[in-house]
Amino acid sequence: MKKVVAIKEYCVACGLCEVYCATVHSRYPDSVLKAFKLSPQKPVSRVFLEKSEQWSGGIQCRHCKDAPCIAACITGAMYRNRDGIVLLDEERCVQCSTCVIACPYGLIKESDMGGRKVLLKCDLCYQLAESPTCVTYCPNEALIWVEEGETL
Amino acid sequence: MAISLKLPEFLVVRDKERCIECQVCVNQCANEAHIWDQDLEQVVSNDVACVNCHRCVVYCPTRALRIEEWKQDFKKNANWDGISIKQTYLQAESGGTLLIGMGNDKAYPIYWDHLLLNASQVTNPSIDPLREPIELRTYLGRKPDLLKNPSAFREELPPQLQLEVPVMFSAMSFGSVSLNTHRSLAAAASELGIYWNAGEGGLHEDLFSYSPKTIVQVASGRFGINASMLKRAGGIEIKIGQGAKPGIGGHLPGEKVEEDVSRTRRIPYGSDAISPAPHHDIYSIEDLRQLIYSLKEATAYERVVGVKVAAVHNIAAIASGIARAGADIIVLDGFRGGTGAAPLRIRDNVGLPAEFALAAVDQRLREEGIRNEVSLVIAGGIRNSADIIKAIALGADAIYIGTAALIALGCHMCQKCYTGKCNWGIATQQPDLVRRVNPKIGRERLVNLVRSWEHEMKEMLGGMGINAIESLRGNRLMLRGVGLNAKELEILGIKAAGE
């Protein structure tokens, strides 16, 4: 299965991955401007720019083989689709946040959508034909979409 | 503390209608011209810090940013313009020599733009590069006076640099530019079948695999030079001078001497790397010959040894001397040549246009009958393929590009290389900035640039009805001057347009 890999050697820590991820998951997936200016709540990204003095990288759900979040999900809302992508069915989620503590990398986040709590995780933009949005818009090819185990 | 009279140079124009407070600009500006204000919960500008490098403009996802000149008029004065006044303030406040990056930006005439190329019409056909082969390959190095055995199929030649396109990436040292810049240049040169020059700071160990396509530089500081490196390199260049600062040496500030630079240059961490203008073992052409031959001896006469000089007033005589000292290549670096740091007054006021230096040197070497003994490489301000074709018609064997290569890598010509805070990751050693050049992308961009020039050169050659770059070399009949006076035409050795 293809995964997004962050190459910390070339991450410029700009945060565009977050901007475009938030946009594509908003009500206005085609326009950053509209997504941020017209959405009732600030759009939220599912990829997180992790920064330190030494390195940075856009990190996101690893879609683990033996996914702790799926095991822990009390409703069955967290599931793996046919392509191996771990997805959260927001319809069925009761926001118990068990996945938040299950994820060993802290990559499932709670977000406040105007008083309504939602849990968000990377869905690899599986509805899109092209690569995940964060990869498409990474200005320095520091996020790449590759088959697992593929070397750079 | 007395108030500073410095004024901002640039104005950060932020379109509030478009700004989404994403802080990408804040994340990208190493100069801290964009700041996230916690209390206002918005991005604010610190215009004084802006160097107009466009990093934020390019990265802003909503095109909310634009940088303008900070318009502050002084009372009209044809002599004391705003720039002169501001520079005076700066020196009065600091007591420092004015320092600047990149090449001369003054409005001196650009002679390339006064040269026009010929094209075939009716009397001899032009050649279509899409259908017919046109040869851009060339060889740099000493050529024999005549064939020893004209009937033999092959003849031993002195060492040569084979170039698939008559373009090389000129010397930019590791230290002045980042390792990722070097990686990009090295990989692109190898892919293009040309050479890149690692500059005077040695060759980082990660790049040893590119050695065959690397020209290493021996400058007065002798940084990173050792026997195995000389033997490994594709070619050797002695740097006597450079176009941006003739008569002035190199000086890499200690801030840029981080661990890798220090190891590659073999100097202590954080120490200034000083290479003064003179090699202190060269005070004459005879001394230069000594260094040339020490390098030839070191490499068993299997390596090309070139000498790079700045284009200065008596360049023809100097070049003749260099040729006679045994150099295989002479590099003439015109006064528009770039640099990481140069004293402003030197950069803007010393040297010659490469066009004149080239014409004068080619002419002189021909007159002395030694043009074949040395190849001529022109550097300093080459911007495009037409400049190259004109240079070759004026007598160059190949050209060096430095600034153009950096622009291909993203440089926006803000001329702040000396600060070490290059927002494009080129002229910096700050690890978070170095990451901004992805060598994979860098290589592709450089290869694209040279390949596009390659095709343009073929079109121009084809248009002239010439199918090999060798047939254009020194073929000044293919050039006409426009807007030049008689003396300029004479020095360039070309006819006026219409003649």
Next chain:
Amino acid sequence: MNYVIIGNSTAAIAGVEGIREVDSQGEIVLISRETHHTYSKPLISYYLAGKVSRENMDYRPADFYARNRVKTYLGQEVTSINPETKTVHLEPEDVDLSYERLLIATGGSPIVPPVFRGDYLNLHQFYCLDDVLNLSRSLEEERPRKIAIIGGGLIGLKAAESMVLRKQHVIVIEAGPYLLGSIMDREGAALVHEHLVEQGIEFYFSRPVIQLETGARGIEGLILEDHTVVACDMVLLAAGVRAAYPPTVAGGLKTDLGILVDNYMQTSIPGIFAAGDVAQGFDMMAEVSRPVPILSGAYRQGRIAGLNMAGQKKESSGIMAFNSIPLLGLNIATAGLSTEVGDDFTPLSKTGPGKIYQKLILKENRIHGLIFVGDISRAGMYRGLMTKKADISSYRQHLLSSDFGLKYLPEEYIEEVL
């Protein structure tokens, strides 16, 4: 290979999924005492609170059995297991089913304190779907004014939450000295207590119910150990759960507080596996065999059991207790040995602002447990470090700092995430 699975909850479903990862052909039979399609037990409080529809309680989609070619016997009870003949007997169907591999995933059953043993109209269990369907009907029909919940643990408080959301007056009676005693320390519990009192819940601590006052409607009052009388008109039992053993197995299964299993989830009788709340497996944090009755553990055990039943040797490294429970807007997460105290264990904690309490329990440069109240956003990372048994000495000073993250972790950990 043919498989029989007793149970229809998390461990059983995970068992099916485990088997099907390896063996797409073998026949799977699943037997459940309940008649419902597989549903999620923790969702009963959400259902009651009106947060989840009946359909959305399904733990797996409606076509789960069909897609996995599982033959189901719902509403059937296993009355005996015979390892000699490798058969189980079903009632009321009155059939013998033979198996090559058997998975016991019968879960738990609620504990009924002796004082509540009796038939009272307004006494409700709070354990399975039928309980809450029943309770829901009673709430509508009887319109109680005061509901007493016996037990201030996880289930009790989730029940309390759902009752509050239904605008009921709730009284929680906890025999222990503070709430959530099995996973929480006193400081954390105090915050939870404060929050729930603000939401109108009444509490009684350290006093078990010793006697009931009864009347026409059933239980009308509870008499506590100190003779306090708590008036109520409905009682919900949430006093804990114990393993729900299947009927006697000829030859006997070794048990302790649950059916003893090895790291492959196999019981003392070859071919018979057990998983979930009925089983007693390895607790990776305590490093002993003990029951860890949580859903994620049941899933992991069930899947491991399934894989091994289908012939893929897969060893469990044990399971970790961890929970996340939002209670009327307050997030609570705990993991591992969260209540551990003692000389070997060093607590590292921080409080505030507001109802925020975060505590790590450290021992020998490892995190052994955690309690997060209020802000749980980084809890997963700490739990990840617990799972890895990571040596935290190089970044100990950054633990619980507001910017704690990958950047402080060793290279190999970072590489794993990038």
Next chain:
Amino acid sequence: MESRIDATGKHYKTLNQEIISGMNGGTTKLILDNVNGQRYIGDALEGNQEIIIHGVPGNDLAVFMNGLHITVYGNIQDGGANTMNEGTLVVHGSAGDTLGYGMRGGEIYIRDDVGYRAGIHMKEYGDDRPIIVIGGGAGNFLGEYMAGGLIILLNLEGRENCLGNYTGSGMHGGAIYVRGDIEKQRKKIKARIVPVQNAEAEELNHYIGRFSKYFDRNPGPVRPEEYFKIVGTGARPYKKLYVGV
């Protein structure tokens, strides 16, 4: 294996080719007789062999040399050990100008005097630390632009004028130890002068010991008060010279 080459009348190219052939042929000790001005002896040679030179070698002796041990019985001309990387050069006589230019490592021992600009641009990195020990005095610009390494000037004849003008100008690393009276020479020194510490004596003794072994001349154990030390004015000598436009 030992071999001999008579250099009489040979062009340097021929002589150097013979030296390389000798080395490639397995010579471990090569004796050159009647050397008279031939340049580039030892140029970029690498290995552990020994070369003994009788006569006066020409410019750029041991240039780019990486290893090898060269002993010269006679004076050497300009550019000795130019950009030398490793190895040892022992000269039973004096050296011309620019001795050890840009030297990166290895050791040089000069029995008598050195000319102008000795040790200019010497650098060091990690374990690579060039050493020059001079028995007599030095000309102008000793240790100019020095970025690392060690120069020891023993002034065995006790001359008042053992240093030339502009000693240590632009120096920003390494150290020069001079034996003799500071006061008479202070004005010629363009870097910082500091007293020698007792702890430094051990290292000095180590190199002076080698010098004594090579030449049988011994100034005796180091007494710190007999020496002074010249060091750079900081790693960034020109930090304040410039202001960015």
